[in-house]
Amino acid sequence: MNQAKAFANNDVVLLVWDYENPIDDCLGFCIKRKNINTNKEVTLESMVGFKKESVETRQFKPTTIWPIQKFNWRDFTAESGATYEYTIIPMTGTSTNLKAKSHAKVITNQVTLSPGTGKIKAYFNRGILSTQFVSSQIPKSSSGIPNYKILLDRIKQTGDKLRNKLADELKDAVMSLLDKAIKEKGECYCSLYELSDPELVEKLLEAKDRVHLILSNTGADDSTNEVARASLHDSGMDITDRMVSSGHIGHNKFVIYVNPQGKPTTVMTGSTNWTTTGLCSQSNNAIIIQSNDLADHYMDYWNRMKTDDAEQGSKFRKDNNQERSVKIGNTEISLWFSPNTKAKNKTANSPMPDDIEQVFNAMNGAKKSILFLAFQPGTPSIINEAANVQISKPDLFIRGAATDLGAVESSSVTLFHRGINDPVIVGAQELKDDFAFWMAELLKSSPTAHAIIHDKIMVIDAFTDDCVVITGSHNLGFRASYNNDENLLIIKGDNELATSYATHILDVYDHYRWRYYLSRNTGGHKFTGLNTKPSWQHPYFNNKRGESIDKRFWL
Structure with missing residues (x-):
């Protein structure tokens, strides 16, 4: 029809x-x-x-x-x-x-x-630099590509139009619970991995008497957080320095709102680091959930993290290793915290963590589709399991994209299209192929900060009553459960939320897929403009072609 x-x-x-x-x-x-x-x-x-x-x-x-x-x-x-x-x-x-x-x-x-109409709201940014819009906003460097130094200067400036366009509503969502604490005289309990964006730091300083912050380190020298950390300490804020050892990271990015009566009521979490690149030059998300029960669980985790003294010790791990269940109307949420394994480090033969087992079980229970975006999930991870699921369920609709950072100048995006076992790995340098009237596109905001997919999200069986959304800070691989401070949400039965996340995933996926198509078709097959014949429709009516399969998924 x-x-x-x-x-x-x-x-x-x-x-x-x-x-x-x-x-x-x-x-x-x-x-x-x-x-x-x-x-x-x-x-x-x-x-x-x-x-x-x-x-x-x-x-x-x-x-x-x-x-x-x-x-x-x-x-x-x-x-x-x-x-x-x-x-x-x-x-x-x-x-x-x-x-x-x-x-x-x-x-x-x-x-x-x-962002949604209920007690769960999702926010996404427009954090993709390799677009014609961004290319039109930034002067070119000598190479013909937009000058990333000018870009970085602009997206750091509070109020800059390009910054606001790229960050979209995600920036306001990240700060929303701090604003709520200021307005209502409540408090915020935060756990952050990276903190350097000037506007976000300024917002923390504005709310300093109402903020309790656990701030981790981003490496041995703590270069990313050093300036903000010193400024917040100087302000007199209640701040705990969680300096975890090498090979481990305090990867959380959450805020708990506590009302004036001392009751935790709301949580903001997701993939967004509190940096300029996190807001503007990476694809990211945030989710805000109003639930006293959920906020209580996060508050307990925050307090245990504070007393753990950056050791990620055995008691801390044991207490983390349990599913925490919450209901919001007809929506069911499974909440997990990391690290949650007995061993402190993942090895080649490490057993599957319990939280990842629940994620894999959800994937294997998929009836119609699996969609995902991931950042450096490692091995084993959802990528490996998606391959296994595709083998057992060849008709399952699986689409996704993952970023893997290798050498400084060689990040890549892996696209999963048609079959999970035949992924397309697109080096970042290949995504700039233009045709005739297209401008060369920017692929990074600094020599080391590539324009990347930073989401860690999955949607299973979108548009059904059995839909599942998986989100949080967790990179969706074994290593995160073993080595990192993380939070992971498995949300079942919220169709509005699943549609919102599915739209974001396919938006990002299609962006990179189109640019791969341009780079792949060269010579006589190079795309140079619209077809002057109606034969362009044929792939959409060939049931074996990806174009037709994609169309049927949505409809």
Whole structure:
């Protein structure tokens, strides 16, 4: 059947549509967006013209002229808090004489860009540097690539428009419980791994009389946190220096809000380090959960961490190694803390940690799909287990991307497409291939801070009542459970949350997948613009092709 659906989180709207058969003479689709609140309708624009067409850099035209030659689209121009409805219209004819086939239009459901409507809210940033937008904002260096030094200076500046665009609502979410403590005269108990962003440090200083902070070290020299640590100590803040030994990290990034009556009520956690790169030049997330029971568990962990004296000792580990269950309405949450193993270090033959076993069990129970983003999960990890699950369930829809940092100049993104056992590893330097009117793209914010996927998230069976969201600071591999201070949330039955995370995962995945496609197709197969023939539709109607499989997953 002909249909269209829209999905959204706080950051982006994802559109997917389908037709029963290829459309005669169709050269793409026009997309119209109606704001339900104002009743104003606009035609979305595209920056990809037809082959051999003269196109200027950063030129945009309505999709009635440069139609979308896909069956999905991401709308980055939608405004947070607004509710929209989209109309997809086939454009037929020739590249110079397109006509709207309005009687064949399909209309989406209404969606609102929002972190969520319940007691669990999710926030995502726009922290991908390798985009045409970022390239247009930063002067070029001698190599023709945007100057990362200028970029880094801009994203450090509080109030800078580029900083705010990249950080999106994630920045405000990270600071929200501190603001709540200031306004309501409550308190915040924080556990942080990295801390250097000027605006976040300033917010901590503003709330200093209401903050209790456990701040870990990021290495032997503590260079990342050194300046902020000294400033916070000088302010008189209640701060505990958790300087863990080499090979271990205090990897948490959480804040607990305690109300004026002394009751823990809310937790903010996720993948976001409190650094400028964490906010702006890495893909990251934060989740805010209102639950007295959950906040009590985090408060207990925080207190035990404070008395552990950075030893990650046997009692601390033993107390961590238990599932803590919480219910919020119909949503079930399993909470785990790390380190939670008897041994202090992972070895080649280390047994599976109990928290990872629960993650793997959830993966093996998947009926329809597994989606993920990961950062250096190590081995064994969700990557290895996804390969095992794919073997036992070859029809399972598995998509994901993971960042692995090797040498300073050689980070890579691994894409899992079609089959988990045939991943595509795309070196960062290959993601800058441009065609004709595209600007060279930036891949790093400093010589050592690559534009990377830093999320540690998974969604199992999205769009079903049995959906599972896995998130927190945990890198989703054995090593994190053995060596690190971590928190891990396994959230079951929250369809709104699962849709929000799934939208983010496929957004990031598609970004890198498209750039891989450009770099792979060279010579006579190089992409140079829109196809002037309707044959571009064929992969979307071939059930064995990835384009068709992806489309069926969403619909």
